[in-house]
Amino acid sequence: MRGDPDLIARLVRGDKPAWDRFVAQTAAVVYAAVQRRLVPAGRGDETDDVAQEVYLKLCRNDYKLLRGFDPAKAKLTTFLTVIANTTAIDALRRGRPTGVHADSLDDVPEARLAVDPVEPVRRVKIPEGLLSARQAAVLRLLYDEEKEVAEVAGLLGVEAQTVRSMHHKALTKLRRHFSDEKP
Amino acid sequence: MNNDNEFQGGDVAAAAAVRRALPPRRRSERPDAAILAAWLEGNLSEAEAAPVEGWIARDPDGPAEIAALRMALEAPRPAPAPSRMVVRAQAIVRPPAAGQRPGSPLAGLLAGLFADPVLRWSPVVAVAVAIALGGFEIGSRGLAPTLQPQSTQTVEAPIDFGAAPSPFL
Incomplete structure (x- = not known):
């Protein structure tokens, strides 16, 4: 309509x-x-x-x-x-539940309460504006969400070739930025 | 391994480097519904689309929300909604009162007031009646003491010009 x-x-x-x-x-x-x-x-x-x-x-x-x-x-x-x-x-x-209720903590299996040991990861700082919003979205979907190129294309409403091109350009920018930054 | 080598390296190393390079995810305000709808239909320029694509890159729920929206838009024609829901939603907007034109409530009220010939002249009639009643009251009882002319009288007070001045002057 x-x-x-x-x-x-x-x-x-x-x-x-x-x-x-x-x-x-x-x-x-x-x-x-x-x-x-x-x-x-x-x-x-x-x-x-x-x-x-x-x-x-x-x-x-x-x-x-x-x-x-x-x-x-x-x-x-x-x-x-x-x-x-x-x-x-x-x-x-x-309406989302707020988590484990304190009163019933004893009833929760220990495995559910266990926290996986996570090694602190050194985050690389990329300057604001190095990647366009679209390039950042492509990287996020490909690497964080682990989606296929076709899925990313469908999600963003663009051609698969456009996703590949944006991915390539974003990686090139990151490589150039970090090699320039290297002492 | 330095960052440069990571990005130049194989798929796994590059993927790990990219993940670390992406800004941390945080929940942020959704783009405006009209902008999101236009973006979903591919009717925005890259600059106009930046708020939506930035939100997808940033918000942890962004990609899933977009995927759900795309699925909803591709779904076949939906079944009719239950009539009880339709009736309730229709009742949100009430019909205007007789003689009231649609618009803002105040505009409608004023329009209704001045459209009615009796109501249109009623404020004038009310003021005229108030003046007439006031005049009648004054004529029959006279003015209230506070409204009567003030009478003046002379007061003599002894003044001693020889008094010592105040120590503060």
């Missing part, structure tokens, strides 16, 4: 019939996005409430979120999926 500029204008004016139509047309997308997040976490029973929260967010602060939407840049369904997804994540975080 491409965002209709007139529809957004009517919504932010508080046009009730436009709001009702908007909710009826978009509820399935919002509900599905919320459900997709909550059900695997065992909290599917909260889907109605979190979907409601999505629509509340859209109205809050005199429709600030809706006013920020640009129909020329994205589809309305994409925009709503983003908001529904983040609202569901925030709901899950709010």
Whole structure:
């Protein structure tokens, strides 16, 4: 669904019939996005409430979120999926258990309490701005997340060749920087 | 092994060096929903995309959130939402009162007030009635003591010009 500029204008004016139509047309997308997040976490029973929260967010602060939407840049369904997804994540975080409860510490198997010995790792300092945000994201996904080039390309919405090229450029920059830095 | 050799070295050494070179991960504020949506559709320039890609590089949950969003956007057409949820969400925006135009609540209130011919003239009528009642009250009882002209009287006080000046002057 491409965002209709007139529809957004009517919504932010508080046009009730436009709001009702908007909710009826978009509820399935919002509900599905919320459900997709909550059900695997065992909290599917909260889907109605979190979907409601999505629509509340859209109205809050005199429709600030809706006013920020640009129909020329994205589809309305994409925009709503983003908001529904983040609202569901925030709901899950709010309810996230805080860890091992002190009273039941004796009941927890010792293996779960054990902390793996981790050797302190010397972190190499790279100056701000040496890598572009995109190059840093590529390195993060390839090395920290251990994703394949094709996965990284899919995630960033670029061609695999672009990922390889950005990877190569980023490594070249790092090599050059650290060889220049060497005394 | 120095850093240069690490980056020049084999895959394992280079990977370890890159991991150490990346800035530490920290949870940070998500990019604005409209920006994120535009980025997901590939409608941002590299400069405009930097906040999103910087967030992916920095935030520990960023890559997983983006992956979930991409999956959600590729999912087949969803089933209709339950009607109870739709009704609740529709009830968030209330219909305007009769004669009230949609807009800000204050603007709607003022518009409704001045649209009604009785309400439009009511403040004028109220002021006129207040003046008339005030005049009637003054005419029948006279002015209150505080509003009457003040009478003056002469007071004679003995002044001794020969008194010694104050030590503080």
